[in-house]
Amino acid sequence: MPELPEVEVVRMALDDAVCERSLLSVCCTQPRLRYPVPDLSHLCGLRLQAVERRAKYLLLHFNQNHTVIWHLGMSGQFHVLTPDAPAAKHEHLRLEFDGGASLRYRDPRRFGCVGLSNSDRWQQHPWLAKLGPEPLTTSFTLERFYHDLQQRRCAIKQVIMDGRVVVGVGNIYASEALFKAGIHPKRAANRVAKHRVLLLHEAIRKVLTAAIQAGGSTIQSFARPDGRPGYFAHEFRVYGRANQPCYHCQQALRQCKQQGRSTFYCVYCQR
Numbered sequence: 001m002p003e004l005p006e007v008e009v010v011r012m013a014l015d016d017a018v019c020e021r022s023l024l025s026v027c028c029t030q031p032r033l034r035y036p037v038p039d040l041s042h043l044c045g046l047r048l049q050a051v052e053r054r055a056k057y058l059l060l061h062f063n064q065n066h067t068v069i070w071h072l073g074m075s076g077q078f079h080v081l082t083p084d085a086p087a088a089k090h091e092h093l094r095l096e097f098d099g100g101a102s103l104r105y106r107d108p109r110r111f112g113c114v115g116l117s118n119s120d121r122w123q124q125h126p127w128l129a130k131l132g133p134e135p136l137t138t139s140f141t142l143e144r145f146y147h148d149l150q151q152r153r154c155a156i157k158q159v160i161m162d163g164r165v166v167v168g169v170g171n172i173y174a175s176e177a178l179f180k181a182g183i184h185p186k187r188a189a190n191r192v193a194k195h196r197v198l199l200l201h202e203a204i205r206k207v208l209t210a211a212i213q214a215g216g217s218t219i220q221s222f223a224r225p226d227g228r229p230g231y232f233a234h235e236f237r238v239y240g241r242a243n244q245p246c247y248h249c250q251q252a253l254r255q256c257k258q259q260g261r262s263t264f265y266c267v268y269c270q271r
């Protein structure tokens with residue numbers, strides 16, 4: 001499943017490829033993804049002015065106050081091809097822009113979703129209205145983060161993955177941030193000392209930023225049907241490395257399950 005860094009890389013790629021272009025036509029061959037796909041034909045003739053991201057939602061802002069909200073779900077992928085490129089398997093939507101840019105959306109598992117909003121009101125859309133602070137903006141403050149952690153007795157990993165506390169920290173980057181901050185993933189959130197909360201606040205921002213930077217180099221593959229921004233595995237310090245040596249202490253890393261999801265950690269470096 002794409003996490004925040006992957007979605008941000010997709011945002012940058014879309015911004016690069018189709019921003020400032022006018023939409024010529026829309027073709028939808030799948031009436032239902034996670035929810036019914038709305039009719040986008042009224043957007044034809046409008047110009048895509050900006051591509052923004054909120055949590056893992058992409059916001060395609062067209063002129064005349066129209067915004068398309070798009071979530072990639074488990075397996076959604078965008079490609080920007082030439083109009084004559086054949087449709088790939090599981091291609092459900094095609095948006096043709098001027099200048100010969102054909103935006104294709106593929107989604108084998110169909111958990112993605114597409115919604116419509118006015119550009120001046122997207123924050124109130126039901127999918128977005130209850131989202132917590134965005135980790136890479138000033139809305140994610142140490143004060144609020146510490147306050148939120150103090151209210152919760154469950155495992156810290158579970159709390160940092162709660163979108164009401166901070167959005168976009170998925171399973172991979174939760175393990176990575178806790179390792180960087182030296183915090184055991186099962187520690188009760190309200191029992192993390194303040195100086196460690198500071199380290200965790202910083203670590204969340206650093207692991208996400210590093211992943212986005214690593215992913216930037218994959219944008220070129222966007223224009224190929226087989227290419228897509230992938231996970232940036234070489235950056236992982238603990239994720240997927242069970243039984244391999246910790247980069248700090250050389251002891252074997254461990255793996256456990258929390259809420260059905262795998263957690264990776266170092267029992268010596270994380271307390």
Ligand SMILES: [Zn+2]
Nearest residue numbers: 246249266269
């Ligand atoms: Zn270690």
